[in-house]
Amino acid sequence: MTTVNKILRLNTRDKNTLLRTSFLSQLGPTAMASMMEIAHISNYEGRDVLFREGEPADCFYSVLTGYVRLYRLNKDGREADIRICGPGDTFSECLLALGDRYLYNAQAAEPVTLARFDLQRVRALAEHETDVAKAIIRCLSDHLRTTMDCIANDRLQTAPQRVAHYLLTHCNTDGGAASIRLPFQKSLLAGKLGLAPEALSRAFSALKRCGVVVRGRTIQISDVNALKQI
Amino acid sequence: MTTVNKILRLNTRDKNTLLRTSFLSQLGPTAMASMMEIAHISNYEGRDVLFREGEPADCFYSVLTGYVRLYRLNKDGREADIRICGPGDTFSECLLALGDRYLYNAQAAEPVTLARFDLQRVRALAEHETDVAKAIIRCLSDHLRTTMDCIANDRLQTAPQRVAHYLLTHCNTDGGAASIRLPFQKSLLAGKLGLAPEALSRAFSALKRCGVVVRGRTIQISDVNALKQI
DNA sequence: CGGTAGATTGAGCCCAATCAATACCGGTGG
DNA sequence: CCACCGGTATTGATTGGGCTCAATCTACCG
Numbered sequence: 357m358t359t360v361n362k363i364l365r366l367n368t369r370d371k372n373t374l375l376r377t378s379f380l381s382q383l384g385p386t387a388m389a390s391m392m393e394i395a396h397i398s399n400y401e402g403r404d405v406l407f408r409e410g411e412p413a414d415c416f417y418s419v420l421t422g423y424v425r426l427y428r429l430n431k432d433g434r435e436a437d438i439r440i441c442g443p444g445d446t447f448s449e450c451l452l453a454l455g456d457r458y459l460y461n462a463q464a465a466e467p468v469t470l471a472r473f474d475l476q477r478v479r480a481l482a483e484h485e486t487d488v489a490k491a492i493i494r495c496l497s498d499h500l501r502t503t504m505d506c507i508a509n510d511r512l513q514t515a516p517q518r519v520a521h522y523l524l525t526h527c528n529t530d531g532g533a534a535s536i537r538l539p540f541q542k543s544l545l546a547g548k549l550g551l552a553p554e555a556l557s558r559a560f561s562a563l564k565r566c567g568v569v570v571r572g573r574t575i576q577i578s579d580v581n582a583l584k585q586i
Numbered sequence: 587m588t589t590v591n592k593i594l595r596l597n598t599r600d601k602n603t604l605l606r607t608s609f610l611s612q613l614g615p616t617a618m619a620s621m622m623e624i625a626h627i628s629n630y631e632g633r634d635v636l637f638r639e640g641e642p643a644d645c646f647y648s649v650l651t652g653y654v655r656l657y658r659l660n661k662d663g664r665e666a667d668i669r670i671c672g673p674g675d676t677f678s679e680c681l682l683a684l685g686d687r688y689l690y691n692a693q694a695a696e697p698v699t700l701a702r703f704d705l706q707r708v709r710a711l712a713e714h715e716t717d718v719a720k721a722i723i724r725c726l727s728d729h730l731r732t733t734m735d736c737i738a739n740d741r742l743q744t745a746p747q748r749v750a751h752y753l754l755t756h757c758n759t760d761g762g763a764a765s766i767r768l769p770f771q772k773s774l775l776a777g778k779l780g781l782a783p784e785a786l787s788r789a790f791s792a793l794k795r796c797g798v799v800v801r802g803r804t805i806q807i808s809d810v811n812a813l814k815q816i
Numbered sequence: 817c818g819g820t821a822g823a824t825t826g827a828g829c830c831c832a833a834t835c836a837a838t839a840c841c842g843g844t845g846g
Numbered sequence: 847c848c849a850c851c852g853g854t855a856t857t858g859a860t861t862g863g864g865c866t867c868a869a870t871c872t873a874c875c876g
Binding site: 437490503 | 659666668680683684689719724727733734742
């Protein structure tokens with residue numbers, strides 16, 4: 357009965373998004389159904405804090421709509437983003453293996469819809485459903501990969517290079533001109549790239565000479581190949 | 587027969603180290619035996635390159651003795667370490683989920699002994715041995731965690747803070763005095779912390795005022811609590 | 817006792833963070 | 847439709863942390 361309630365909370369739109377999530381999309385029908393049964397939907401307003409580092413953790417999350425900021429604080433209260441999660445992304449899934457406390461703070465960067473999954477129940481599922489175990493492995497691998505990329509980028513690239521890299525990985529063009537619309541605020545992009553907002557601004561204006569024009573959230577690139585030379 | 591050969595290559599010392607590896611230590615007897623059967627041992631001299639970014643990948647690795655440097659290059663040929671792997675650490679295991687090319691360069695920082703595991707065979711094992719799947723999950727999670735920690739540290743902490751943090755996590759004392767012996771060269775530690783060797787030197791001398799004395803590879807800390815205040 | 821690799825120290829520079837002020841944009845309400 | 851307002855973005859000036867390069871120092875090994 358409770359199961360019915362949970363499923364009812366999923367409107368068609370949310371349900372479809374959930375199916376396309378990095379995690380669920382890999383599952384076979386049985387495993388998929390089990391996961392859907394477990395899913396709880398929650399909504400948050402922009403700036404809402406989902407959880408804080410060190411708090412007891414019982415769930416991991418998949419983003420359905422909107423963006424979530426995962427970040428840490430240092431002793432002085434300065435914040436640094438660790439990851440920005442958008443539609444289809446999963447976070448805190450590394451608690452599935454071990455750990456009962458959240459490892460970072462999570463905040464909605466705008467109104468968001470999330471699916472929550474109880475860690476215990478998914479652990480139990482993974483025991484018997486190979487599909488679920490495989491999805492977890494896949495998901496963790498992807499994360500690990502992007503996270504290692506992030507370290508390498510932080511340590512090797514300057515601000516304009518990071519921005520160029522972001523643009524190149526987000527325009528699906530091989531050469532010539534391209535146009536991108538940022539899915540979120542520039543301040544969020546700055547955090548994602550490990551920059552202060554001012555540094556992002558300056559990076560954009562440094563890229564003007566490479567044919568990058570920014571107006572609001574839309575970015576025009578006159579020559580993709582030129583950007584690759586940065 | 588080939589099996590016998592492989593096992594013969596494992597001397598008792600290597601075998602015992604392998605058993606204590608982050609990966610194998612979690613396995614039950616059956617799974618453990620299967621993995622041991624697959625393991626190939628290789629040795630490298632310091633500076634040897636194990637593989638390069640982009641090369642076809644067929645194995646992942648566990649370190650038995652020595653240290654391995656995982657690093658990327660930028661267009662100018664500058665290097666940045668992504669991870670330093672020591673005895674018990676596993677690397678390139680994220681290729682188990684997906685990918686047939688190495689994601690970074692790997693170099694022996696000193697003479698090392700490694701166990702190699704064929705990706706295909708381990709994937710096949712994981713299908714039926716839940717233990718293996720679980721070990722993979724555990725391994726990836728740990729790895730992801732430390733990698734995210736690394737990003738947060740890079741973005742939030744100054745050089746002396748990173749060094750202090752390293753010292754604190756590597757002396758098993760809660761307060762009072764402590765002594766540490768670095769398991770590798772300082773230049774390797776520098777890379778691990780995302781610093782140039784010179785910056786590490788300067789960080790150490792900045793920590794003198796906090797009661798940190800460095801002589802060769804041994805580091806004396808007069809007051810652990812004082813270090814935490816950095 | 818040199819020789820060599822690693823570590824330290826100093827000087828100069830560069831990049832990005834910070835702080836502060838201004839410009840812009842999007843919405844709201846008159 | 848315009849004026850206003852709050853949050854976002856940009857720009858400028860300054861600071862500071864860490865990199866680079868080069869020179870010296872040290873430790874280890876033949």
